[in-house]
Amino acid sequence: MGTREPLLRPTPAGLWCEPGGFYVDPWQPVERAVLTHAHADHARPGSAAYLATAPSLPILRRRLGPDARLESIAYGEVRRIGDVDVSLHPAGHVLGSAQLRIAHQGEVWVVSGDYKRAPDPTCAAFEPVPCDTFVTEATFGLPIYRWEPPERTAAEILAWWDTTRAAGRPAVLFAYALGKAQRILAELARLTDREVYLHGAIAPIVDIYREAGVAMLPTRLVADAPAGHRFAGDLVLATPGSQGSPWMKRFPGAETALASGWMRVRGTRRRHSVDRGFVLSDHADWPALLDTVAASGAERILVTHGSTEPLVRWLCERGLDARTLPTAWEGEGDVIVETPTAGAPG
Amino acid sequence: MRRFADLYEAIDQTTSTNRKVEAMVAWFRAADPADAAWALWFLTGNRIKRLVPTRELRSAAVAASGYPEWMLAESYAAVGDLAETLALLVDSLADDEGDLPLHVWMARVVTLPTLDAAEREAALRRWWAALPRRERYVFNKLLTGAFRVGVSHTLVVRALAEVAGVPAATLAHRLMGSWAPTAEAWRGLLGEEQGTEDLSRPYPFFLASPLEGEPASLGDPAAWLAEWKWDGIRAQVIRREGTIAVWSRGEELVTDRFPEVATAAARLPSGTVLDGELMAWRGEAPLPFADLQTRIGRKKLDKRVLDAVPVALVAFDVLEADGVDLRERPLSERRARLAEIVAPLAPAVRLSEEVRAPDWEGLATHRQGARELGVEGLLLKRRDSAYGVGRPRGPWWKWKVAPLTMDGVLVYAQAGHGKRAGLYTDYTFAVWQDGALLPVAKAYSGLTNVEIEELDRWIRRHTVEKFGPVRSLEPVHVFEIAFEGIAPSPRHKSGVAVRFPRILRWRRDKAAADADTLASLQALLRVQA
Ligand SMILES: [Zn+2]
Ligand SMILES: [Zn+2]
Numbered sequence: 013m014g015t016r017e018p019l020l021r022p023t024p025a026g027l028w029c030e031p032g033g034f035y036v037d038p039w040q041p042v043e044r045a046v047l048t049h050a051h052a053d054h055a056r057p058g059s060a061a062y063l064a065t066a067p068s069l070p071i072l073r074r075r076l077g078p079d080a081r082l083e084s085i086a087y088g089e090v091r092r093i094g095d096v097d098v099s100l101h102p103a104g105h106v107l108g109s110a111q112l113r114i115a116h117q118g119e120v121w122v123v124s125g126d127y128k129r130a131p132d133p134t135c136a137a138f139e140p141v142p143c144d145t146f147v148t149e150a151t152f153g154l155p156i157y158r159w160e161p162p163e164r165t166a167a168e169i170l171a172w173w174d175t176t177r178a179a180g181r182p183a184v185l186f187a188y189a190l191g192k193a194q195r196i197l198a199e200l201a202r203l204t205d206r207e208v209y210l211h212g213a214i215a216p217i218v219d220i221y222r223e224a225g226v227a228m229l230p231t232r233l234v235a236d237a238p239a240g241h242r243f244a245g246d247l248v249l250a251t252p253g254s255q256g257s258p259w260m261k262r263f264p265g266a267e268t269a270l271a272s273g274w275m276r277v278r279g280t281r282r283r284h285s286v287d288r289g290f291v292l293s294d295h296a297d298w299p300a301l302l303d304t305v306a307a308s309g310a311e312r313i314l315v316t317h318g319s320t321e322p323l324v325r326w327l328c329e330r331g332l333d334a335r336t337l338p339t340a341w342e343g344e345g346d347v348i349v350e351t352p353t354a355g356a357p358g
Numbered sequence: 359m360r361r362f363a364d365l366y367e368a369i370d371q372t373t374s375t376n377r378k379v380e381a382m383v384a385w386f387r388a389a390d391p392a393d394a395a396w397a398l399w400f401l402t403g404n405r406i407k408r409l410v411p412t413r414e415l416r417s418a419a420v421a422a423s424g425y426p427e428w429m430l431a432e433s434y435a436a437v438g439d440l441a442e443t444l445a446l447l448v449d450s451l452a453d454d455e456g457d458l459p460l461h462v463w464m465a466r467v468v469t470l471p472t473l474d475a476a477e478r479e480a481a482l483r484r485w486w487a488a489l490p491r492r493e494r495y496v497f498n499k500l501l502t503g504a505f506r507v508g509v510s511h512t513l514v515v516r517a518l519a520e521v522a523g524v525p526a527a528t529l530a531h532r533l534m535g536s537w538a539p540t541a542e543a544w545r546g547l548l549g550e551e552q553g554t555e556d557l558s559r560p561y562p563f564f565l566a567s568p569l570e571g572e573p574a575s576l577g578d579p580a581a582w583l584a585e586w587k588w589d590g591i592r593a594q595v596i597r598r599e600g601t602i603a604v605w606s607r608g609e610e611l612v613t614d615r616f617p618e619v620a621t622a623a624a625r626l627p628s629g630t631v632l633d634g635e636l637m638a639w640r641g642e643a644p645l646p647f648a649d650l651q652t653r654i655g656r657k658k659l660d661k662r663v664l665d666a667v668p669v670a671l672v673a674f675d676v677l678e679a680d681g682v683d684l685r686e687r688p689l690s691e692r693r694a695r696l697a698e699i700v701a702p703l704a705p706a707v708r709l710s711e712e713v714r715a716p717d718w719e720g721l722a723t724h725r726q727g728a729r730e731l732g733v734e735g736l737l738l739k740r741r742d743s744a745y746g747v748g749r750p751r752g753p754w755w756k757w758k759v760a761p762l763t764m765d766g767v768l769v770y771a772q773a774g775h776g777k778r779a780g781l782y783t784d785y786t787f788a789v790w791q792d793g794a795l796l797p798v799a800k801a802y803s804g805l806t807n808v809e810i811e812e813l814d815r816w817i818r819r820h821t822v823e824k825f826g827p828v829r830s831l832e833p834v835h836v837f838e839i840a841f842e843g844i845a846p847s848p849r850h851k852s853g854v855a856v857r858f859p860r861i862l863r864w865r866r867d868k869a870a871a872d873a874d875t876l877a878s879l880q881a882l883l884r885v886q887a
Binding site for chain 1: 370371372373374423425426428429432433436437438439442443446447449508775778779780781807
């Protein structure tokens with residue numbers, strides 16, 4: 013297929029599918045966008061029309077505004093757009109997250125979007141989709157990133173909460189408003205039934221997850237706490253952006269923690285000046301990246317979003333045709349960008 | 359090793375200094391003395407030098423992990439700490455040996471230098487396989503010697519004083535000097551009475567805090583003693599019975615490095631401890647710090663070296679005289695005593711002269727002339743102040759001259775370490791000469807976290823070339839760099855070396871073309887000379 017035009021190519025507005033006439037997760041406003049999921053770096057406002065999975069629609073509505081033209085599609089349902097057949101398949105990243113499959117004249121491309129392989133009670137599990145060209149994310153594309161089973165991390169979080177309870181201190185856990193916070197609430201619901209306080213930016217997404225049938229711990233807004241309540245022994249879920257803000261004054265003597273894959277590295281945790289770092293990620297770790305690349309059966313791998321160079325080199329040394337695909341999806345560094353509803357995924 | 363990893367984790371998992379102290383107190387109370395001695399030894403910054411060459415550690419990790427050297431390098435760039443990188447990459451499976459206490463591990467570790475390279479690699483791989491990741495990480499920290507866990511010496515002393523039930527100052531004194539990490543040493547540290555005090559033991563150094571505001575806020579100038587802030591090596595000189603010792607502030611015994619000072623010290627009465635600054639000094643004037651550095655760099659101190667760069671102790675305090683601890687006496691009294699003691703010892707020991715002026719304006723004028731004299735500014739000490747411990751704010755201030763500055767263009771970046779791991783935070787700055795940019799300074803600090811992250815993203819997108827971990831960058835951003843001094847340096851391509859460079863601010867208002875030239879730095883050189 014050497015002479016064939018690539019099905020997707022990077023343009024200033026985003027990844028462009030010529031025969032389909034649409035962009036994938038474009039970073040500038042376009043005519044027609046197909047979205048893998050609702051995180052800020054993938055779902056940007058301003059495009060004329062969007063196609064996304066049904067479960068991601070309520071979150072996208074919040075992000076893109078009441079007037080956005082949103083169309084939904086079920087997982088696995090095939091839709092003809094222009095000259096190509098597209099379908100969305102579970103990516104296991106957050107509620108409604110998908111991989112995009114594009115078929116054109118017998119050739120199949122899959123864009124992974126963000127994905128993970130670890131079990132997550134809040135969203136449909138990743139399904140490998142065979143393809144010729146696989147566009148994979150590589151947020152954690154180094155072998156130092158390996159995740160423990162999430163139930164073990166959940167037990168660590170609970171043990172930390174128990175310690176702060178015993179010491180009569182608030183425990184403030186920073187987690188991304190979309191995905192991570194709900195996953196923590198769902199994992200903890202298997203271990204306890206205590207109530208958790210929420211930052212105002214997290215609560216609406218928790219409501220959406222609840223409507224979607226995800227079982228989580230009972231929650232209450234920090235703003236609804238009785239006057240003078242000092243949150244001693246409480247667990248508070250907060251957005252990473254609230255760290256160091258005046259809002260934190262409500263929790264005197266608090267111990268703080270951050271839940272993110274970046275917490276695997278001690279220096280990163282220390283830079284964020286939190287007491288504890290819980291390694292919990294909604295992205296694939298190094299072994300999962302390699303497994304997923306292998307499971308795709310693809311002969312060409314395009315790597316984007318994160319530590320692309322080591323993964324590309326590793327795959328090339330194993331005889332695969334792997335390259336870096338430049339995109340504007342944030343994956344490099346561990347910059348915490350905060351918006352009212354969701355942040356850059358970690 | 360499990361209990362020691364618990365200690366590391368307990369200290370590491372809180373940002374509150376009180377909780378760190380609580381964790382240490384609880385741990386030391388319950389610890390086996392042999393383990394406690396080693397733990398304390400590491401917490402106070404000691405290390406075993408040259409246990410394993412870094413090159414061998416890396417190749418053992420490559421062999422044990424199955425990842426190639428380049429992957430180790432990429433991972434190290436993201437982690438910023440070799441011990442941690444190795445612990446993350448080498449994935450141990452079995453922990454069949456059971457847990458062994460720290461001192462048993464250390465007994466093994468200290469044998470490493472006696473093995474040949476192949477045996478060493480085999481030992482490392484066997485031990486890594488026997489340790490779970492958390493313990494493996496702490497173990498690697500002991501091997502690489504970079505054992506920093508975010509507790510200052512002061513905090514360790516505070517915790518230990520609580521365990522021992524003695525005042526912190528007493529414990530700090532007991533910890534000074536060298537001691538071996540043994541159960542006996544531990545018992546000695548905690549003991550009520552110490553049988554034979556080590557005759558060479560120095561006192562904890564008392565330090566001045568930087569004065570940020572105007573000195574008028576300090577009140578009546580007559581209550582203060584002003585002296586030059588010499589730019590040398592802070593040291594204590596001790597004469598007790600037949601023992602003569604010169605200690606640097608880094609708690610290194612440097613007696614052999616300064617024979618002229620040691621010889622003069624032999625003429626001190628027994629039971630004397632002086633505090634001062636070791637300076638390269640000829641006749642009536644100090645030589646530049648760079649000269650002192652060259653002398654320190656010399657392995658052999660023959661006559662030629664000693665003649666080329668003579669050294670003197672500029673003494674500014676006496677802490678012990680006739681075997682009596684004078685630290686609680688007022689400074690004015692100590693200074694009077696000091697003047698008598700050092701008078702006969704010139705030129706190797708000289709009294710730090712008092713800088714006199716009728717008022718603060720007069721002192722400010724003196725301070726302005728500091729750079730021409732080769733000093734960093736003035737020290738202001740309350741005449742009634744005791745010689746304390748550490749760096750409390752109040753009794754002693756350093757009132758430095760404003761730093762020199764230049765505008766440099768960011769030309770190279772390298773990933774940082776520790777807190778800055780995975781971010782490009784080690785910067786090289788250049789100035790113009792004949793239309794080319796010449797690197798003149800490296801700086802690591804001075805930007806806010808937000809600026810660091812913004813710059814990191816920019817660096818990744820505007821890299822011209824990569825040389826291993828270093829990226830050369832498009833010459834776009836200009837930064838104002840402050841530095842304490844400048845000296846000619848044949849080792850640098852620019853021909854100059856700046857001291858203590860740091861970033862003052864990001865000059866977003868300036869373009870690369872507006873940065874300074876080498877000629878303007880050379881002009882500063884002439885002012886200093
Ligand atoms: Zn993303
Ligand atoms: Zn995402």
